[in-house]
Amino acid sequence: MLWRRESQRLKALLMGRNLSDGLLAKLIIYVLLSIVAYLYLQPLLYMITTMLKTVSDLLDPSVKWIPRVVTWENLTKAYEGLRYPEALRNTAVIALTCSLVQVLVCSMTGYALARLAIPFKGLITALVLLTFLIPPQVIIIPLYVIFSKLGLLNSLFVFLVPAIFGQGLKGALFILIFRQFFKSQPPSLEEAAKLDGASVARLYFRIMLPLAQSACLVVFLFSFIWYWNMYYEPSMFLAKGFTPLSIRLDNLEEVLNPSLLSSQESVNNPVTEGTKMAAAFLIIFPPMLIFMFLQRWFITGIERTGIVE
Template sequence: MKVITLYRRVEGRIRQWVWGKQGQNLKLLVIGRHINDGWLAKCVIFFLLSILAYLYLQPLLYMVTTMFKNINDLIDPTVKWIPRSLHLDNFQKAWDGLKYPTAFTNTVVISLTCSFIQVFVCAFTGYGLARFSFPGRGLVTFLVILTFLVPPQIIVIPLYIVYSKYGWLDTPLVFIIPAIFGQGMKSALFILIFRQFFKTQPASLVEAAMLDGASAIGMFFRIMLPLARSACLVVFLFSFIWYWNMYYEASMFLPKQYPTLAISLDRLEDNLAGMPVIHMITKQMNPVTEGAKMAAAFMIIVVPLLIYMFLQRWFVRGVERSGIVE
């Protein structure tokens, strides 16, 4: 009887504490009013996001640690993440193997020039498709979407023949001229982004500008283009990154005289080892040059990383305002 009485007292105290004010506060703290408000849900979300972040960051961490390893660390299976000593000669090898000054200059010229051209041309085209009614506007929009859906591998041979006849091969004109005519890399996507942005602008702005005597061109440059700063930033960053990382188009149209960083990275193994035939046959990664290759990869991606670090806030804000997330 005493044991039963003691058990009932303890059970009563527990129920009183659980259903009391302190128990309810603890419940709200752990579980929350909704399922995603409490610490339990936050811990689960944090755990899942940590796993996802590790999966995305693991290649980057491997690249950063490998580029500081010397030959002994590379061939030692016990050294995986942390090298025994920092080895900086890999950067010099990567600098020489990539021919970094030339390749970097070529890549910057193509990326910046084409990105600025695409921002202006795609904004102008998207403004026309969004604000003007003309016969065949739906057909033009369909053709713009069609150019985005067609893979570049299908039309690479006709483009190669055309560029060869005009003498544009091994020059940046193979990317600059199509960008001027709205046919640059992913131009259709950028046109649709600007079209969506300009369609969301109120018609009262256009009516007020027309009452003030603004022409269609003046309305675009004085009113619409300044309002589209967020969309311009998003398009510029996307275009710059795509031109910076492009390999297939550059390898087809810039094979010899105008190498970019992507092409130089593909040739790095041959430049370092000097035995392209042996490597093509064995298809094995040479551990001696792996540190130099990781250093070369880091030297290529460091510029986009720095740009995104400085423009991250405006980039996210621009994505939200440009209609991409709708």
């Protein structure tokens, strides 16, 4: 009897009353989470260790993760090669300005498509979805001609003007996110205000927009990250002057080694690999820092906006 009682207690300890309560189930979950975390963190760890290596460590195949000598020279070269303060300011201005504009414009459009009785609303929603499905490469030449005639090239307005009209980077997706959120709200929230004679603008700014804080945060973070990391559009519209970090990273090899004329030599050059990894780390560090502080509200916002649905 004592042996059977002890075996049952051991089984309850290992397996638990529920599937996720036992030590064995928790161990399996922790192992799986550790594997997934390693898969996501491995590129970042490789980037950090590579940028801290000297040239001799980069050329030595036996040195993979831990450098023999830690050096900050690669970080200094990347900082100077990118002209980091200027490029960071340009990128931050583009990302912050366009993201805030997209939050306001896309929320207004999503509210109109979800709550207002406007003609051809279904057709407009279908057209918004169609703009999301069209690749940017298809319309890049007409956009370039339009911006060139308006004198907007090499300036912030090549991104700000489309964002103002709800057609910024992934603008259609953000409109659909807000439409889904406002559509899920009960009509009783607006009925009392309508009886008091509140206008549509007052309903939106005083009632619906404060309720959409979680959706606004999700859209802002998505828009900020996409504007921060975009490369194709700046390479077409920002050839000189007002260039973000992504363009500076592409031209970093020419700044570091002007003598390397062959692109193949540039890619396979191990001497500058540490510097390029340091430059990539400098680029991803600000949005990574922002996400670390806002991840709690970001995850909550995704749950409330109905993106999963």
